[in-house]
Amino acid sequence: MALQQKLTQRLSQRLVMTPALQMAIKLLQLNKLELEQTLQQEMVENPILEDSADGVAAEAEEEVVEPVEPTEPAADGADEVVDTFDAEAMFEKLFDSQPSTPNMREEHDGPTFEATLTATPSLLDHLMWQLEMTELKGNGDIVQAVLGNLDDDGYMRASVEEVAAMGGWMPMEVERAVATVQSLDPPGVGARDLGECLFLQLEHLGLDEDPAVALVRDHLDAVQAYRFKEIARAMHVRLADVAAAMEIIRELNPKPGQPFSDESPRYIIPDVYIKQDGNEWIVTVNDDGLPKLRVSRLYRKMLSPDSGISAEASEYLQEKLRSALWLIKSYGQRQRTIAKVAESIVAHQAAFMEHGVTALRPMILRDVAEDIEMHESTVSRVVNGKYMHTPQGIFEMRFFFHSGLGHASGSEVSSVSVKEKIRKLIEAEDSRKPLSDAAVATSLEEGGLRIARRTVAKYREELHIPASKARRRIG
Numbered sequence: 001m002a003l004q005q006k007l008t009q010r011l012s013q014r015l016v017m018t019p020a021l022q023m024a025i026k027l028l029q030l031n032k033l034e035l036e037q038t039l040q041q042e043m044v045e046n047p048i049l050e051d052s053a054d055g056v057a058a059e060a061e062e063e064v065v066e067p068v069e070p071t072e073p074a075a076d077g078a079d080e081v082v083d084t085f086d087a088e089a090m091f092e093k094l095f096d097s098q099p100s101t102p103n104m105r106e107e108h109d110g111p112t113f114e115a116t117l118t119a120t121p122s123l124l125d126h127l128m129w130q131l132e133m134t135e136l137k138g139n140g141d142i143v144q145a146v147l148g149n150l151d152d153d154g155y156m157r158a159s160v161e162e163v164a165a166m167g168g169w170m171p172m173e174v175e176r177a178v179a180t181v182q183s184l185d186p187p188g189v190g191a192r193d194l195g196e197c198l199f200l201q202l203e204h205l206g207l208d209e210d211p212a213v214a215l216v217r218d219h220l221d222a223v224q225a226y227r228f229k230e231i232a233r234a235m236h237v238r239l240a241d242v243a244a245a246m247e248i249i250r251e252l253n254p255k256p257g258q259p260f261s262d263e264s265p266r267y268i269i270p271d272v273y274i275k276q277d278g279n280e281w282i283v284t285v286n287d288d289g290l291p292k293l294r295v296s297r298l299y300r301k302m303l304s305p306d307s308g309i310s311a312e313a314s315e316y317l318q319e320k321l322r323s324a325l326w327l328i329k330s331y332g333q334r335q336r337t338i339a340k341v342a343e344s345i346v347a348h349q350a351a352f353m354e355h356g357v358t359a360l361r362p363m364i365l366r367d368v369a370e371d372i373e374m375h376e377s378t379v380s381r382v383v384n385g386k387y388m389h390t391p392q393g394i395f396e397m398r399f400f401f402h403s404g405l406g407h408a409s410g411s412e413v414s415s416v417s418v419k420e421k422i423r424k425l426i427e428a429e430d431s432r433k434p435l436s437d438a439a440v441a442t443s444l445e446e447g448g449l450r451i452a453r454r455t456v457a458k459y460r461e462e463l464h465i466p467a468s469k470a471r472r473r474i475g
Contacts, residue, residue, distance in 0.1 A: 019323075024330040028337060029381045032271045032286055039291050039331070048299050048317065048324040051291035123154060123189070123260035130184045142169055142177040146190065154189040154257025155197070156181075188256035195220050201252045211237065212245040223249065226469050243473065270389035272342045272397075274353065281353060283342045285335050293328050295321065337374070341382045344371040345400050352400070356392050358421065360414040363401055413449060419459045421449070426465055431473035 030038060043049045121129070127147055131140075145166050149158035160174045181190035187204035191197035198216045202208060215223050219231045228246070232239045273284045302309055303317055348367060351359035365376040365383075372379075383397035402414045425443055429435045435443070437456040444451050465471075 020326040020330065023326050024333055025381070027327075027330050027334045028378070029384065031385045031387075032269050032290075035334075036290055039293065039327075042327055043291065043293075046320050046324055046327075048295055048320045049293055049327070050296045052294045121260065123150065123152070123257045126260055127181065127184055127189070131180075139169070139173060139177065141167060142173055143180055146174070146177050146181050150181075150190065150257070152257055152261055153255040154186065154191070156190050156192050159192075186253070186256040186259070188253060191256075194254055197254060197256065198249065198252050201256075202248075207248065210245065210248065211235070211241055212248045215242070215245050215249060226472065268387050268394060270394055271338060271386040272388045274342070274346055274388060274390045276353070276391065281346045281350065283339055283346060285339050285342070287335070293324075293331060295324055295328075337378070338382055338386070340372045340374075341368060341379055341397070342388060344368045345388070345397065347371070349400050353391055358417050360400070360402070360417045362414045365401060415459070418444070418449065418451065419463055421447075422456060422459055423463055423465070426460075426471070429471075431471065434468040434471040436468045 027035065027038070043051065124147060127150075131143065142163070145163050146156060149156055149163060151157050156178065160171050160178065163169070163177075164171050164174045178190055182200055184190070187201045188197040191200055195216055198220075199213065202210065202213055202216065207213065214235060215231065219234065222231050222234075223246070228239060228242050232242045235242070269286070271286055273286060275282045275284070299317055299321075301307060303314065303321065309317075345363075345368065346353060348363050348371075349361060351361065365379045369376045369379045383401070386397050387394055388397055399416075402416050421444060422440055425440055426435060437460065438453045440460075441451050441453045441456045444456075460467075
């Protein structure tokens with residue numbers, strides 16, 4: 001059978017992401033800190049871009065980047081833009097013909113920013129520093145082995161026999177090394193179980209003769225199960241004495257190493273500020289520290305027909321110019337989109353802005369998407385990882401999107417406001433007779449909110465509130 005060549009036509013659809021669209025999506029999902037870093041990096045990589053704030057302060061505002069509308073290339077004709085793009089005409093719209101003034105900055109001989117940073121000491125660093133300041137009681141290698149077997153909570157996870165086998169040491173030597181570690185700060189470090197950890201802290205407080213020691217040493221299981229009457233009978237003491245000892249135990253730290261965890265703090269810079277002006281809410285997108293992008297006048301002159309630069313250099317600058325204008329347009333579009341989403345959130349949650357969490361309304365992405373006539377995925381990109389500074393505090397923009405629960409009035413109540421009601425009910429309860437989940441559900445139902453007991457239990461756990469048995473106080 002002979003092979004034949006022939007021409008056929010095929011009609012198909014495919015999604016083509018233009019460079020401008022890719023840039024817009026990339027910028028939209030960045031928070032303020034990430035955006036600032038991205039813009040600074042783009043300015044480093046693209047010589048066409050510069051920050052207008054680095055020039056003369058008196059320059060006109062039209063030189064700043066706000067929304068330039070360059071011709072966006074079609075998916076199948078991106079190469080034609082270079083031929084049809086009138087760079088000189090575009091520059092005439094963007095800038096005046098005055099020469100730019102070079103930026104004068106003072107040079108400082110001080111240390112770099114990186115040289116001023118410090119690291120939070122870990123638990124191991126803290127213990128090693130103390131050991132260097134004291135005389136070791138025993139072999140330093142054994143102490144190092146004990147420290148190497150501490151977990152993040154400060155507990156020793158290897159037995160004395162296992163540590164002794166590591167270096168061929170005697171168990172008695174390892175015990176002395178463990179005692180040395182347990183004498184260090186924080187109290188309770190180096191313990192092998194919860195009981196020993198609590199006992200070390202009581203000993204550190206000078207309470208080694210207190211009834212709390214007996215509770216920790218002999219009745220720890222009953223303490224964890226809140227069987228206070230059983231403990232009182234076994235110790236032949238009054239229930240009030242058990243209650244007093246329990247109050248002491250509650251103040252102890254079962255995880256002494258946690259304050260030295262290596263989790264870095266999160267610094268939040270709001271992307272949007274919400275302020276009230278009379279009866280009107282003002283939405284302001286935070287652009288502090290962000291560069292005011294514009295195209296460099298120096299390269300504007302180089303792109304003019306009489307500049308005399310080579311064709312290769314001209315092509316390179318045309319490519320960088322096109323990239324710069326796409327970035328400028330996408331940057332302006334990002335700021336406007338965030339402002340639109342924030343304004344819609346404020347319109348839906350005006351009651352929250354005035355009265356707080358209890359007035360939060362249920363809201364989904366579709367509500368905002370329909371309001372600003374954008375796709376839900378765009379709204380999702382905007383609210384993810386960005387924060388709003390409101391009169392009630394700083395909240396992630398995603399915080400305002402929650403499902404609702406039915407109310408007797410026929411309206412819906414946000415799940416967040418329901419959690420706040422549960423928290424307030426538990427805060428106001430009698431600690432000697434704490435509310436059960438069923439009692440909380442009944443109380444909410446009396447207020448017109450229909451909610452199941454298991455839903456109350458779920459929300460209570462999300463609020464990190466213990467069960468009623470664990471909240472009970474005796475005496």
